[in-house]
Amino acid sequence: MERIIFYILAVIMIAFAIASVSSRKMLRSVIYLLFVLIGIAGLYFLFDYNFLAAIQLTVYAGGIIVLMIFSVLLVHHIEMELETARPLRRLISALLCLAGLGIFITSIYSYDFNVSLNATTTTTAQIGEKLLSYGAGGFILPFEVISVLLLSAMIGAIVVARGSHKEEKKITPNKTKPQKEIKEIESMKVEILEEEIPL
């Protein structure tokens, strides 16, 4: 049963990965990529690693793909198609891809995996303890580094937003100027019209 589901997921992922690279329509390839990512989340569910699966769905499917769709929506029109690459380039990239695939397959097959029989589900509490433990195998340092990075990004965002706000305030008193200019232009127009009328 699990074997069947695994092969179904694998076939879906490979098929959509190829479709994603070979499609000439930009948004369609983004969607094929989304299917690949959802397939990976399905694999994590199959391993009973629900937390990672949900992370995969939120971060990749929900976050990154939505951002990609956004950028495509902004720059791309529905009738546009990507140009096809020249044959030589295609050949080179195909060879490079095959070489990469060869390296992957040889490394996977040369490594002897240990089959673990304990089918325990990793709970969120375990992950949390691992993240905050400073003993062997603990992740406290990367966790703290990331939190400092996120904090600085947040403060930076606030500072950027504040800065532009102040500039706007400086600009606002000058807003009357353009209106004056418009009035001047309009009065000039009127003058011109008045000049034309006697003719």
Added chain:
Amino acid sequence: MNTLININNLFLSIIPAEITGLPKMAMIALIYLGIFAVLGLYLVLLERKVAAWFQLRLGPNRVGYHGLLQTMADALKLVSKELTGTVKADKFLYNLAPYFVIITSLMALGIFPFTQKLQAYDLNIGLFFLIAISSIGVIGILLGGWSSNNKFSLIGAMRSGVQTISYELSVGLSLLTMVLLTQSLQLSEIVEVQKNGWLIVQGHIPAIIAFMVFMIAGTAETNRAPFDMVEAESELGAGFHTEYSGMKFAYFFLAEFINMFIIAAIATTVFFGGWLSPFGVTESIPWLGVFWFLAKTFILVFLMMWFRWTFPRLRVDQLLTLEWKYLLPINLVNIVIMAVIVWLNLSIQF
């Protein structure tokens, strides 16, 4: 409940034990689909009745007793309608979009505990899974809006994207505040914790703030008024689903109402004790849990309808100001307050 078990036993006696897993899952899925499709239709009817009540009208009252079969008739009409589409649309994505929306909303329904035993799948990351699934639903709206090749659809889709990405944060953070109290993401355990008092009582002030933030952000996530920028009728036609007709339109419509039910059901489970009865009145009759769960959920659904027919629509800039300048800072402070309360054991326990 008993009839369900009887059907299940009958089913198990017919089919050999090895292959029961898959058909059983399929049968449960079909039952869920049937129940929630009908539920969605009746939510539409409820919405129309509530709207009529708020506007001093009668509402649908011709088909069936007091109009009870009105939305059934509407659904039959929608099924029989011709599916029209635009010639220059991206057909594949155009046809795919409604399924994204409806499948994600139906997937979320599978993990709610309706009673202690009536729960399709008790995922150990339940709450997080709900957030993850709801973040995918917006892709369907974006796709539908873009692939229709229509200005109004595109504008609606862009607005929807902005709105959902922003308000997802508040939904997640307000639920995270409550997870500090429950110390578990599993929905069945979240309900179990509340046997010592519902979480909105246990967590008192921060829990009430979290509930208010959750309801505001949840209403925005379902794209309902006062946050219905996405399909603002007066400016965008019908927004992202302008070009859809028949059953594909019905999928979008149904998904919106099921999403409303989901938001109310999350609020029920996390803040109001799920299937637990108030003060343990009917603790000896466990199957009444369904009644309590649905009663609480429908009260919250009514609250969301009340919002819709009371407040005028927000502008885009007001929408973003509300989220980024008010809800998000309130939420962050709220989490810290809740952490202090949990740390000092200040929560109210019965």
